Amino acid sequence: MDSVSDIDLDRRLGARIKGLRQSRGLTLDQLAERSGVSRAMISRVERGESSPTAALLDRLCAGLGVLLSALFREEAQGGPLARRSEQPVWTDPDSGYVRRSVSPAGTGSQIEIVEVEMPAGARVLLDAPRGGFRLDQQLWLLEGELSLTVGGREHRLAAGDCLAMLLDGPIAFHNPGEVPARYAVVLTAADL
Numbered sequence: 602m603d604s605v606s607d608i609d610l611d612r613r614l615g616a617r618i619k620g621l622r623q624s625r626g627l628t629l630d631q632l633a634e635r636s637g638v639s640r641a642m643i644s645r646v647e648r649g650e651s652s653p654t655a656a657l658l659d660r661l662c663a664g665l666g667v668l669l670s671a672l673f674r675e676e677a678q679g680g681p682l683a684r685r686s687e688q689p690v691w692t693d694p695d696s697g698y699v700r701r702s703v704s705p706a707g708t709g710s711q712i713e714i715v716e717v718e719m720p721a722g723a724r725v726l727l728d729a730p731r732g733g734f735r736l737d738q739q740l741w742l743l744e745g746e747l748s749l750t751v752g753g754r755e756h757r758l759a760a761g762d763c764l765a766m767l768l769d770g771p772i773a774f775h776n777p778g779e780v781p782a783r784y785a786v787v788l789t790a791a792d793l
Contacts, residue, residue: 610691612649614658617672619647621665636664636729655693655700655725663729668736668788670713674706681705696723698774703785715786719747719776728771736768738788745782748775 622632622643633640638660645651646661653661662669673689683705690701696719703714719725740749741763749756750773751766758764766772768788776782 608649611646611652614653614672614691615647615649618643618661618665621667621671622647625665627665632661632664636660638664652694654695655698656695656727656729659727660729668713669700670702670704670715673702681708693725696720696725698723698725711789713786713788715788717784717786719745719774719782719784721776721779721781723774723776725774726771727768727774736788737765738768738786739763739765740784740786742782742784744784745776745780746778747782747784748777749773750775 622629627635629640629643632638632643636643638657642651642657643661646653646657658669658672662672665671673691683703688701688703690699692699698720699718701716703716704710704712740747740758742758742760744760746760747758749758749764749766750771751764751768752770756764
């Protein structure tokens, strides 16, 4: 059973997605076409009736032309400091990976920093079509091990390794280890 905070987060995510869709003048059908997510699923997510996975949110963000971090930002302008206790945290219901938006909101910076903890054995496939939405990122593995497949090429990372990549196609994350992998992602896009 979902906790109250999970249900509240689903509702806030849904409202944020709906607000972003409407601010871009997109109908449900248009976002469905752009994202590859069914109109019915988008409607359920917007109403907070579904706990969206990382893969689903990735597709919706690609269709909206925003970074995943945009879904967790508050509308109000923030300051230059983001206290750890105030940083938005989200857990993927499929893989169990935990995503923390580290960067302060509302600074106008085109750079986002995200901290991720991927459980042992977990896998996540992000395969949303980017359609001209350029996303550059660097992944710095802090603890554990990680296998990333980008553009059909597998990269095996050990603690301390950093991989720079252009995310313009599918990317698969896998923690082949027996302990959680913790990493930081620094990313930038033309339209945050």
